Amino acid sequence: MDEGRALILKLGQKITDRMGHKVTVEDAEYWGLAGSITDEMAEVALAMKVRKPMSAKEVAKKCKKDLDRTEALLQEMSVIGLIEYNWENRDHQKQYILPMFVPGCAEFMNMNKEHVESHPEVAKxxxxxSRLPLEKVTPMVPLGGGGIGMHVIPVEKAISTEQKSLSIEHISHWVKKYKGKYAVGACSCRRSRRILGEGCGHLEDEMCIGVGDMADYLVETNKGRYIDEAKVMEILKRAEDNGLVHQITNIDGEDKIFAICNCCVCSCYALRTSQLFNTPNMSRSAYVAKVDGDKCVACGQCVEYCPSGAVKLGQKLCTKDGPVEYKRQELPDSVKWGPEKWNENYRDDNQINCYDTGTAPCKTKCPAHIGVQGYLKMASQGRYxxxxxxxxxxxxFPAVCGSICNRRCEEACTRGTIDQAVAIDEVKKFIAMQELSREKRYIPPMVNQIGKPYPQKIAVIGAGPAGMTCAFFLAQKGYPVTVFEKNQRPGGMLTYGIPKFRLEKDVLEAEIDVLRQMGVEFQCGVEIGKDVTMEELRKKEYKAFYLAIGCQGGRKANIPGEDAKGVYTGVEFLHRSNSREDISLPGRTVVIGGGNVAVDVARSSVRAGSSSVSMYCLEDRLTMPAANEEVVEALEEGIEIHNSWGPKEIIIEDGSVRGIVLQKCVSVTDRDGNFHPQYDETNCITVECEHVLISIGQSIIWGDLLHGSKVELAGGGRAAADSLTYQTAQPDVFVGGDVFTGPRFAIDAIAAGKEGAVSIHRYVHEGQSLTIGRNRREFIELDRENLVIPRESVSCFKRQEPGKVSGVDPKTTFDDTRLPLTEEQVKAETARCLGCGASVVDRNRCIGCGVCTTKCEFDAIHLFRELPEASRMVKSEDKMKMVLPYAMKRQIRIIRNKNRSV
Structure with missing residues (x-):
C-alpha cells in the first residue's frame, strides 16, 4: 500500500475538521493537497497553528528557514490558497493564518481559477x-449554526419593518462596517461544481464579496478585484433579482465576517448542509416566511424562487373532509438522525412545485403554467x-394566445363545476390589447447574474411560436440571438397557418416587435441548409442552435386524383391565403379533415368565394378533434359538416376536379387506440365539387437543414431529443415545438421554447448540467370534485361573452370581427374566479432568506422573526460550547421519545 507523503498526511490531519478521523492517502485531506503543494510548503504550514495569526518572522523561526525563503513560500501558499493573511493586529503588520479546510483553504484554493483547473482534484x-466533517454533527448543531460555516442573512427590505431585528441581521450593517474595503471574486462552490460537471446554470463569476482585509487578500493573490460600495449594492440587488441567497461567514463571532456570498442551493456547499441533511439549524436566519392566504393568488413566483423548497403550491378551498393538512419536514430536534433521514436528491426535490394534493387547475393544465389566478386578480384591480x-x-405572446389558444385552463377551471368556466383567455386578450394600444410598450429588462450581455451567439432556426419564445427568453437573459426564417415574414404558422379572422397580423407583428426591441435579430428569407449551413454558422461563432421549423408541410390522403388541378393541402391553401396571394375558389369546395386546421381551411374557403363548403371527417361529431367553439362558428357561416366519412377517390375531368368519392368510416382506431380506420366500402357517396382541400395532417420539411449533423429522427420524421432538455444527439442542437412533438398548439410550442432557452443557457457555459437543480415545471391538479365551495365566494355574474363588430357579416371579410371584453366585463369576469390555489410554507424547511418576499406582487408573503436564537454568531473555537449542551438536551429528548413509544 502506498504510504504517501508523510508531511502532506500530517498537514491534512492538522487542518481537517473531522473529529477522531485518522487521515490516510485515500482521503480527500491527502489527495486534495498532494498535487498542489510541495513538502517544503507543508513544513511551513505545519509550523503554524490553525487559525492563529503569525508574522513571517514567527513562522520562519518556527520552521527553521531564513526569512526571505519563508516569505516567498508564504506568498506562494497564499496564491494557491492554502493560507490567508490579514493585518488585524495592533501594529497593523501582515500576519498569516493557516485555516481549516472549510471555511478555509479548500475554498480559497477553488478561488484560484488557474490552479483548480490545473488540479481538478481541488474541486473534489x-x-x-464541506460535507464529510458534518455528516455526524449536523443534527447536533443548535440554531445559529454554532460557529460552523455560513449563516443566511435575510433580504434587507424583507425585514425593514421588523422592530425586533438586530443590526447583525442587516446586510447594510456589514457593508458599512467595512466601508471602503470590498473585493468581488468568483463563487468557489459554483466553480467546484462546474469543474465537476455539476453546474446548475448559476454562474460563478463575481458573485462573492470579500470585506476588510480579506478584500486585500483576494486582490493581491489574483482571486478578485476591488469594488466600491455602489458596486457591492448592485451585486446584492442583482443577486436578489436572480433569486440568490445572501450568506455571511459565521466562524468569527458577531464582530467580524470576511465575506458576503450570494448563493444558490443547487450549488452552494454551505446551503447543502441544511438541505442534504435536512437540518436547517445549520444555516438558517432568525426569520420564517408566512403566507397571507387571503392575499395569495398562487401565481407561483415565490415557489419558483424559493431556494430550499419550503414554499409549494397548495389549495385555498377546503375539501369535503375539511381543510387540507400539509405535512411538514421532520426535524432532528428529538429524533435519532442518520443517512435514512437525508435527501441526497435535494437539488432536484427542492424544485418540486406543489403538494401532492394539488393546486389551481388553471395553472396546472396550461402547458406554459402561467399564473392565471395572479393576472386575473391584477386585472380585477386595474393593474393591467x-x-x-x-x-x-x-x-x-399573450395577445396571440388571447386570440387562438385552445383554452385548456378553462377546460379545467373549478368554476366550471358550478356553472361556466371563467373566461380566462378573454381576460388575457383584454390585458394584452390594453398594452398594444399604448405608445410606450413594456420591454422586459435583461436579468442575469453578470449584469451585462453574454457574448455567446445563439441561432434560432424557425420564427414560429417555439423559436420566437426561445429567442425571447434568451434575449431576456442577455444573449445575442439571431432568428433565421425561410419565409419573408416571421411568425411561422402564426403568420402563414392561421387565418387573419382568427389572428390579426398587426397584433402578431406588434408582439414580435417587442423581441426586436429586446435585441433579437430576424433574418427572413434565409433557409438554413440551403442559403447557409449550421456548420458555416458555427464558424461564425454561433454556440448553440434551436431548431423550431414546425410542421409546414401538408399530408395527402394517398388516393387517386390528388394531383389534379383544384386539389390543395390545407396547409398549402392557408399559406397562400396568408401570403396575400389570389386564392379565389369559385364553385363548390370540399374540405377533408375534422381538426381545427380543417375548420380554418373551410372558413377561409367561404371567404375565398366558394358557393358552398362541406367538411368530411372520419370521426363522429363527439370525437372530431376540432374545438366545439370553432365548429359552432363554422356552422354559423353555413359550412356543412359530415361525420364518419373518409376519401376514396377524386374524380377528374380534363385534369380538373369534378367531384370526390367518399366511403363510410365504421371505426377510426383499433382496440389499442391506434389510428387504424376501417371502412364499409359498400357504402359510398359521390360529392360534386370544383375544389378539394385535404387537411388531414402536417409534415416536417427538413430540406438540407440536418445535412452533416448527428441529429436523429424519430417517428413521423420528428427530431429525437431528450424530453426534458430538448437536446439532440448533436450536443449543440436543441429542438422544440412541432418538430419534436408533432402538430400541437401554439401554447405547447411556447412552453417548449422557454425550456429550450433554459437548456441553451446551461449548455453554452462549460461544466453546467442540463438537469441538476432544474425546475421540471410539473404541477398537480387539485380534486375539483372534492371541494366545499362557500356560497359567499361565488360571484353571481354570468360568464361574460365578447361582442362582435356590428354591421359586418363575418363570412364576407378576412378581418377579425371579434371584440375584446370591455373593462366593465373584465371586472365582472375576474370576480367569478374562485381563487382555489395558494402557496403554503413548510416552516421546517424555510431558511429565512426572504427571497420569496421579493417576488410576490401581492404582498402575500412576509418574514417573521420567530427564531431569534438563530442569529447567534460565535467563534469557531467556541462552537463546542454551543454544540455539546444542545446535543445533550437533544439526546435526552430522543430517549424520552423512545421510552414513550415502548
Missing amino acids: LFHEM EEALKLIKKDNP
Whole structure:
C-alpha cells in the first residue's frame, strides 16, 4: 500500500475538521493537497497553528528557514490558497493564518481559477471537505449554526419593518462596517461544481464579496478585484433579482465576517448542509416566511424562487373532509438522525412545485403554467401592465394566445363545476390589447447574474411560436440571438397557418416587435441548409442552435386524383391565403379533415368565394378533434359538416376536379387506440365539387437543414431529443415545438421554447448540467370534485361573452370581427374566479432568506422573526460550547421519545 507523503498526511490531519478521523492517502485531506503543494510548503504550514495569526518572522523561526525563503513560500501558499493573511493586529503588520479546510483553504484554493483547473482534484476536495466533517454533527448543531460555516442573512427590505431585528441581521450593517474595503471574486462552490460537471446554470463569476482585509487578500493573490460600495449594492440587488441567497461567514463571532456570498442551493456547499441533511439549524436566519392566504393568488413566483423548497403550491378551498393538512419536514430536534433521514436528491426535490394534493387547475393544465389566478386578480384591480408582466414571465405572446389558444385552463377551471368556466383567455386578450394600444410598450429588462450581455451567439432556426419564445427568453437573459426564417415574414404558422379572422397580423407583428426591441435579430428569407449551413454558422461563432421549423408541410390522403388541378393541402391553401396571394375558389369546395386546421381551411374557403363548403371527417361529431367553439362558428357561416366519412377517390375531368368519392368510416382506431380506420366500402357517396382541400395532417420539411449533423429522427420524421432538455444527439442542437412533438398548439410550442432557452443557457457555459437543480415545471391538479365551495365566494355574474363588430357579416371579410371584453366585463369576469390555489410554507424547511418576499406582487408573503436564537454568531473555537449542551438536551429528548413509544 502506498504510504504517501508523510508531511502532506500530517498537514491534512492538522487542518481537517473531522473529529477522531485518522487521515490516510485515500482521503480527500491527502489527495486534495498532494498535487498542489510541495513538502517544503507543508513544513511551513505545519509550523503554524490553525487559525492563529503569525508574522513571517514567527513562522520562519518556527520552521527553521531564513526569512526571505519563508516569505516567498508564504506568498506562494497564499496564491494557491492554502493560507490567508490579514493585518488585524495592533501594529497593523501582515500576519498569516493557516485555516481549516472549510471555511478555509479548500475554498480559497477553488478561488484560484488557474490552479483548480490545473488540479481538478481541488474541486473534489472542496466538495468532500464541506460535507464529510458534518455528516455526524449536523443534527447536533443548535440554531445559529454554532460557529460552523455560513449563516443566511435575510433580504434587507424583507425585514425593514421588523422592530425586533438586530443590526447583525442587516446586510447594510456589514457593508458599512467595512466601508471602503470590498473585493468581488468568483463563487468557489459554483466553480467546484462546474469543474465537476455539476453546474446548475448559476454562474460563478463575481458573485462573492470579500470585506476588510480579506478584500486585500483576494486582490493581491489574483482571486478578485476591488469594488466600491455602489458596486457591492448592485451585486446584492442583482443577486436578489436572480433569486440568490445572501450568506455571511459565521466562524468569527458577531464582530467580524470576511465575506458576503450570494448563493444558490443547487450549488452552494454551505446551503447543502441544511438541505442534504435536512437540518436547517445549520444555516438558517432568525426569520420564517408566512403566507397571507387571503392575499395569495398562487401565481407561483415565490415557489419558483424559493431556494430550499419550503414554499409549494397548495389549495385555498377546503375539501369535503375539511381543510387540507400539509405535512411538514421532520426535524432532528428529538429524533435519532442518520443517512435514512437525508435527501441526497435535494437539488432536484427542492424544485418540486406543489403538494401532492394539488393546486389551481388553471395553472396546472396550461402547458406554459402561467399564473392565471395572479393576472386575473391584477386585472380585477386595474393593474393591467403588472398583469401583462406576470403573463410574460411564461408567455411572450399573450395577445396571440388571447386570440387562438385552445383554452385548456378553462377546460379545467373549478368554476366550471358550478356553472361556466371563467373566461380566462378573454381576460388575457383584454390585458394584452390594453398594452398594444399604448405608445410606450413594456420591454422586459435583461436579468442575469453578470449584469451585462453574454457574448455567446445563439441561432434560432424557425420564427414560429417555439423559436420566437426561445429567442425571447434568451434575449431576456442577455444573449445575442439571431432568428433565421425561410419565409419573408416571421411568425411561422402564426403568420402563414392561421387565418387573419382568427389572428390579426398587426397584433402578431406588434408582439414580435417587442423581441426586436429586446435585441433579437430576424433574418427572413434565409433557409438554413440551403442559403447557409449550421456548420458555416458555427464558424461564425454561433454556440448553440434551436431548431423550431414546425410542421409546414401538408399530408395527402394517398388516393387517386390528388394531383389534379383544384386539389390543395390545407396547409398549402392557408399559406397562400396568408401570403396575400389570389386564392379565389369559385364553385363548390370540399374540405377533408375534422381538426381545427380543417375548420380554418373551410372558413377561409367561404371567404375565398366558394358557393358552398362541406367538411368530411372520419370521426363522429363527439370525437372530431376540432374545438366545439370553432365548429359552432363554422356552422354559423353555413359550412356543412359530415361525420364518419373518409376519401376514396377524386374524380377528374380534363385534369380538373369534378367531384370526390367518399366511403363510410365504421371505426377510426383499433382496440389499442391506434389510428387504424376501417371502412364499409359498400357504402359510398359521390360529392360534386370544383375544389378539394385535404387537411388531414402536417409534415416536417427538413430540406438540407440536418445535412452533416448527428441529429436523429424519430417517428413521423420528428427530431429525437431528450424530453426534458430538448437536446439532440448533436450536443449543440436543441429542438422544440412541432418538430419534436408533432402538430400541437401554439401554447405547447411556447412552453417548449422557454425550456429550450433554459437548456441553451446551461449548455453554452462549460461544466453546467442540463438537469441538476432544474425546475421540471410539473404541477398537480387539485380534486375539483372534492371541494366545499362557500356560497359567499361565488360571484353571481354570468360568464361574460365578447361582442362582435356590428354591421359586418363575418363570412364576407378576412378581418377579425371579434371584440375584446370591455373593462366593465373584465371586472365582472375576474370576480367569478374562485381563487382555489395558494402557496403554503413548510416552516421546517424555510431558511429565512426572504427571497420569496421579493417576488410576490401581492404582498402575500412576509418574514417573521420567530427564531431569534438563530442569529447567534460565535467563534469557531467556541462552537463546542454551543454544540455539546444542545446535543445533550437533544439526546435526552430522543430517549424520552423512545421510552414513550415502548
